[in-house]
Amino acid sequence: MSLNWFNPPVPVRGERAGMTYNVSNVEAASEHLLKWTKRGPKWNLAVRVCIACLADQATPQEVRRAFRAAAKEEGRLSPDHSSVSRQ
16 A cells, blocks of 8 residues: 655644644544544544545545644644654
8 A cells, every 4th residue: 555645744743741743644634633632523524534635536635625624623634843753
């Protein structure tokens, strides 16, 4: 299985304080979404777009846009563009 990459990465805060991840593919975005608790309407859309992309019915850039909006809704979008870990 190949990863569905997007660019630029979306910086999100991790569960531990001070940890930032630069999410740059659909599979990593999906993993992060499943860890979040608020699960609002933008989260729901991001999950559906991830599934669509994995079924070749959406592009990785569409996932990036939806994931970024969900991260903002969740309060996880990081203004810091430096990364501790890249996924």
